[in-house]
Amino acid sequence: MKRTRATSTNTIKGPGFKFAGVACGIKKSKKKDLALIFCERPATAAALFTTNRVKAAPVLVGMRRMRRGIAQAVVVNSGNANACTGARGLRDAEATCRQVGARLGIDPGLVIPCSTGIIGVPMPMEKVRSGIERAAASLSADSFSHAAEAILTTDRFIKVASATCSLKGKKVVLAGMVKGAGMIAPNMATMLAYILTNAAVEHRSLRSILRRSAEESFNRVTVDGDVSTNDTVLFLANGLAGNSPVRRASREERVLVRAAQELMKELAIKLVEDGEGATKVVEVFVEGARTVAEAKKVAFSVGNSKLVKTAFFGSDPNFGRIMAAIGYAGVPIRPERIDIAFDNVTVVKSGVGMASREKKAARVLRHPSLRLKIDLHQGRRSAAVWTSDLSYEYVRINSAYRT
Amino acid sequence: MKRTRATSTNTIKGPGFKFAGVACGIKKSKKKDLALIFCERPATAAALFTTNRVKAAPVLVGMRRMRRGIAQAVVVNSGNANACTGARGLRDAEATCRQVGARLGIDPGLVIPCSTGIIGVPMPMEKVRSGIERAAASLSADSFSHAAEAILTTDRFIKVASATCSLKGKKVVLAGMVKGAGMIAPNMATMLAYILTNAAVEHRSLRSILRRSAEESFNRVTVDGDVSTNDTVLFLANGLAGNSPVRRASREERVLVRAAQELMKELAIKLVEDGEGATKVVEVFVEGARTVAEAKKVAFSVGNSKLVKTAFFGSDPNFGRIMAAIGYAGVPIRPERIDIAFDNVTVVKSGVGMASREKKAARVLRHPSLRLKIDLHQGRRSAAVWTSDLSYEYVRINSAYRT
Numbered sequence: 001m002k003r004t005r006a007t008s009t010n011t012i013k014g015p016g017f018k019f020a021g022v023a024c025g026i027k028k029s030k031k032k033d034l035a036l037i038f039c040e041r042p043a044t045a046a047a048l049f050t051t052n053r054v055k056a057a058p059v060l061v062g063m064r065r066m067r068r069g070i071a072q073a074v075v076v077n078s079g080n081a082n083a084c085t086g087a088r089g090l091r092d093a094e095a096t097c098r099q100v101g102a103r104l105g106i107d108p109g110l111v112i113p114c115s116t117g118i119i120g121v122p123m124p125m126e127k128v129r130s131g132i133e134r135a136a137a138s139l140s141a142d143s144f145s146h147a148a149e150a151i152l153t154t155d156r157f158i159k160v161a162s163a164t165c166s167l168k169g170k171k172v173v174l175a176g177m178v179k180g181a182g183m184i185a186p187n188m189a190t191m192l193a194y195i196l197t198n199a200a201v202e203h204r205s206l207r208s209i210l211r212r213s214a215e216e217s218f219n220r221v222t223v224d225g226d227v228s229t230n231d232t233v234l235f236l237a238n239g240l241a242g243n244s245p246v247r248r249a250s251r252e253e254r255v256l257v258r259a260a261q262e263l264m265k266e267l268a269i270k271l272v273e274d275g276e277g278a279t280k281v282v283e284v285f286v287e288g289a290r291t292v293a294e295a296k297k298v299a300f301s302v303g304n305s306k307l308v309k310t311a312f313f314g315s316d317p318n319f320g321r322i323m324a325a326i327g328y329a330g331v332p333i334r335p336e337r338i339d340i341a342f343d344n345v346t347v348v349k350s351g352v353g354m355a356s357r358e359k360k361a362a363r364v365l366r367h368p369s370l371r372l373k374i375d376l377h378q379g380r381r382s383a384a385v386w387t388s389d390l391s392y393e394y395v396r397i398n399s400a401y402r403t
Numbered sequence: 404m405k406r407t408r409a410t411s412t413n414t415i416k417g418p419g420f421k422f423a424g425v426a427c428g429i430k431k432s433k434k435k436d437l438a439l440i441f442c443e444r445p446a447t448a449a450a451l452f453t454t455n456r457v458k459a460a461p462v463l464v465g466m467r468r469m470r471r472g473i474a475q476a477v478v479v480n481s482g483n484a485n486a487c488t489g490a491r492g493l494r495d496a497e498a499t500c501r502q503v504g505a506r507l508g509i510d511p512g513l514v515i516p517c518s519t520g521i522i523g524v525p526m527p528m529e530k531v532r533s534g535i536e537r538a539a540a541s542l543s544a545d546s547f548s549h550a551a552e553a554i555l556t557t558d559r560f561i562k563v564a565s566a567t568c569s570l571k572g573k574k575v576v577l578a579g580m581v582k583g584a585g586m587i588a589p590n591m592a593t594m595l596a597y598i599l600t601n602a603a604v605e606h607r608s609l610r611s612i613l614r615r616s617a618e619e620s621f622n623r624v625t626v627d628g629d630v631s632t633n634d635t636v637l638f639l640a641n642g643l644a645g646n647s648p649v650r651r652a653s654r655e656e657r658v659l660v661r662a663a664q665e666l667m668k669e670l671a672i673k674l675v676e677d678g679e680g681a682t683k684v685v686e687v688f689v690e691g692a693r694t695v696a697e698a699k700k701v702a703f704s705v706g707n708s709k710l711v712k713t714a715f716f717g718s719d720p721n722f723g724r725i726m727a728a729i730g731y732a733g734v735p736i737r738p739e740r741i742d743i744a745f746d747n748v749t750v751v752k753s754g755v756g757m758a759s760r761e762k763k764a765a766r767v768l769r770h771p772s773l774r775l776k777i778d779l780h781q782g783r784r785s786a787a788v789w790t791s792d793l794s795y796e797y798v799r800i801n802s803a804y805r806t
Binding site: 051052053054055081083084085086118119120121122228229306310313318319320321323324326327328331332333335336348350351352353354355390391392395 | 454455456457458484486487488489521522523524525631632709713716721722723724726727729730731734735736738739751753754755756757758793794795798
C-alpha cells in the first residue's frame with residue numbers, strides 16, 4: 001500500500017488565514033476544545049454536510065449560511081455536539097456566531113459554526129463565550145496546529161496536511177486539518193475537515209473541486225460504518241495568491257482538483273490510521289468490476305464487515321469472511337471468477353481457497369498497512385477504500401466513552 | 404422485554420423423526436460435529452437458503468434437491484463449511500448424500516446436506532465417512548439433543564424449542580433446533596435451523612408457513628450484520644399425526660403459522676442470547692412508522708450500529724448514537740417528533756435529549772434483557788428486532804477463531 005508522505009505540523013501555515021485553539025472547559029479533560037479560523041477578507045466557500053437526517057444545530061445553521069457562497073470565520077468547539085438540543089441548540093449556535101462576528105468586527109452571517117462531541121446535552125454557553133474571547137485575542141498565522149488540536153475528540157493525534165500547485169505561474173498553497181476517529185464511514189461520518197487555500201476560485205468551480213475531491217478521499221474511508229449528525233467539510237479560498245479566479249471546467253481547475261485530491265486523500269488515510277482502536281490500515285482494492293459503483297459497493301461491503309475487521313486485527317487471512325462479504329454486497333458477482341490477494345500473496349484463485357498460502361498471507365497481515373486486492377474478473381473498473389481493523393480497544397473506547 | 408419460556412431439552416422428541424449426533428474429528432476440539440436427522444417415510448419439505456451470492460457447495464446441492472418438495476434425511480457437519488471449495492466441494496457434498504442414502508436404504512436425492520464452519524478448506528472426507536457410519540448406527544428418537552449439539556460451532560449452548568397445536572382435533576407437535584452464534588443478521592446469517600413436525604401439510608402451504616414464520620423470527624435478529632454462505636432453514640412435515648393435509652390459506656394453516664412463529668421466535672431470540680460475546684439481549688421496538696418496512700429499516704439501523712451496540716455493552720443510555728442511527732436509516736423521519744425510551748424510562752422527547760434521565764436509564768441497561776422503544780410519530784405501523792451488545796469477547800472470539 002502506498003503510504004502518504006509525512007507532513008511536519010510546524011511547516012504548515014494557513015495560506016492567509018489566522019488561527020487559534022484554546023481550552024475553555026467544555027471537555028472535562030481540560031484539553032483544547034475551541035478553535036477559530038479567520039481570514040482578513042471574505043473567502044469563497046463551499047461545504048459538504050452530513051447526510052444524516054438528524055442534523056446538529058450548527059449543521060442546520062451552517063447549511064443556511066453557505067447559500068451565500070462566502071465565509072470569513074469558522075468557530076469550532078469539541079466536547080459537545082449541540083445535537084438533539086431542539087430550539088435551544090439553534091439559538092446557541094446563532095449566539096455563538098453573533099459573538100464571533102462582534103469580536104472580529106465582521107458580519108455574523110459570514111461565521112460558520114461547527115460542533116463535535118456528546119449528543120443531547122445543552123451547550124455550556126458560559127464556557128463557550130469565554131473561549132471565544134480568548135481565542136479571538138490569540139489569533140495568529142502560526143497557530144494552525146493549535147486549531148487542529150482543539151477540534152479533536154477521541155483522536156490520538158492531530159491530522160494535518162498541505163499541498164502546493166501552480167496556476168498560470170502563480171504558486172498557490174493548500175492546507176487542511178481534519179478530526180475523526182470514531183464514526184468514520186462512507187460520506188464522512190463524524191468528521192470535521194477544513195481545507196484552506198490562497199487561490200482565487202469562482203464559487204461554482206470551488207464546489208465542483210470539493211465534491212470531486214471528497215468522492216475520492218473522505219467518501220472512501222470507513223472505520224465503523226456509522227454516520228454522524230455533525231459532519232462538515234469546509235473549503236475556503238481567499239484569493240490572496242493573486243491568480244485570476246479559477247473557472248469551472250478550466251485547465252486550472254483540473255490542476256487544483258489534483259492538488260486538493262492529494263491533500264484530502266492524505267487526510268482521509270490519516271483518519272483511518274487514527275480510527276478508534278485501529279492497529280492497522282488496509283486498502284481494499286477491487287478491480288475487474290463492471291462499474292466503479294459496483295467496485296465501491298464490494299469494497300465497502302468487505303471494509304465494513306465486523307468479521308473481516310476482527311480477522312484483520314488477529315492477522316488472520318480469513319478469505320472465507322472476505323468471500324462472504326463480497327457475496328452479500330448486492331452486486332451480481334460470479335464467485336467462481338474471484339481472485340483475492342494480500343499484497344502479492346494470492347489466497348483465493350477462481351473462487352477456490354488456497355489454504356497452503358495462509359501462513360505467508362498471515363505474515364503480510366502483521367504489517368501496519370497492507371493492500372487487500374479483489375479481482376472480480378467481470379469488467380475493467382476499479383475502486384479503493386481504506387479501512388481499519390476492529391480491536392479490543394475499539395470496544396473499550398466506545399463502551400466507556402461517557403460512563 | 405417478553406422472555407421466551409424455557410424449554411427442557413429432555414422433553415423434546417422429534418415428532419416421528421430419529422436423530423444422531425457424533426464426534427468424527429472434523430473439529431479439532433473433539434466435540435460432536437456430525438448430525439443425522441431421519442424420517443421413516445419421506446416428509447413434505449420447504450427450505451430457505453442464504454441470500455449470499457457466494458453459496459457453499461451443500462447449499463447449491465440442497466437448493467437443487469428441494470425442487471422435489473420432499474426429503475427424508477438431513478446430514479449436517481460442523482467444523483468445515485465446504486464453501487469456496489470449487490468442483491471438489493460439490494463432489495464431496497454429493498458423495499456424502501450418496502453414502503447416507505445407501506446406509507439408510509433411501510434415495511440419495513432425498514438427503515439434504517448442510518455444513519457450517521471454516522470456509523475454503525476441503526472437507527476431510529475420511530472423517531465424514533466414518534462419522535456417517537457411526538451416526539447411522541446410533542439413530543434414535545431420543546437423540547434430539549445430540550443432533551442439536553453436533554450442529555454447533557462457536558455457540559455456547561444448544562438451542563431447541565417445541566410447540567404444539569390442534570388441527571381439527573388432532574394434536575400435532577413441532578420441534579426445532581438451531582445453530583448460530585456468529586454472523587447472525589437479517590436474512591438468517593450463518594444459521595442452520597431444522598423445524599420438524601408430524602403434521603400433514605401440503606407443499607404450497609408448508610412453504611408459505613415457513614416464509615411467514617421466518618419473516619417474524621429469524622429475519623428479525625442481528626448480531627453482527629454479516630450474512631453467511633451456508634444458511635439453511637429446513638422445515639419437514641412427515642404427516643404421522645394423521646390429520647388431513649393442511650391446505651394453502653386454510654384455517655388450519657393459520658393455526659399452524661401461529662405455532663411455527665412462536666417456535667421460531669423462541670429459537671431466534673436464543674440465537675441473539677447466544678450471539679458471540681453477547682452479555683445482553685435488546686429488543687429494538689419501533690412504532691409510529693408509516694409502514695412496517697420503514698419500522699424494520701429503522702430498527703435494523705439501530706440494532707446493527709457498532710456504536711449503539713458497544714454503548715449497550717457499557718450500559719450507557721447513549722441516545723445520541725441511537726438518534727444518529729435512526730437518522731441514517733434511509734427513512735424520511737422527522738427528528739423533532741422522535742421519542743426514545745429504555746423500558747419505561749424516556750430519554751428523548753420530541754427529538755430533544757433528557758440528560759437528567761440518564762442515571763435511571765443506565766440502571767435499565769444493566770439488565771440482561773431490555774426493550775428500546777422508538778416512537779417515530781409518523782404513522783401506525785411497528786416492528787421489533789432483537790440484537791445483542793458488542794463486547795470485548797466478540798472481538799476475542801472473532802480475532803482468534805482460527806489462529
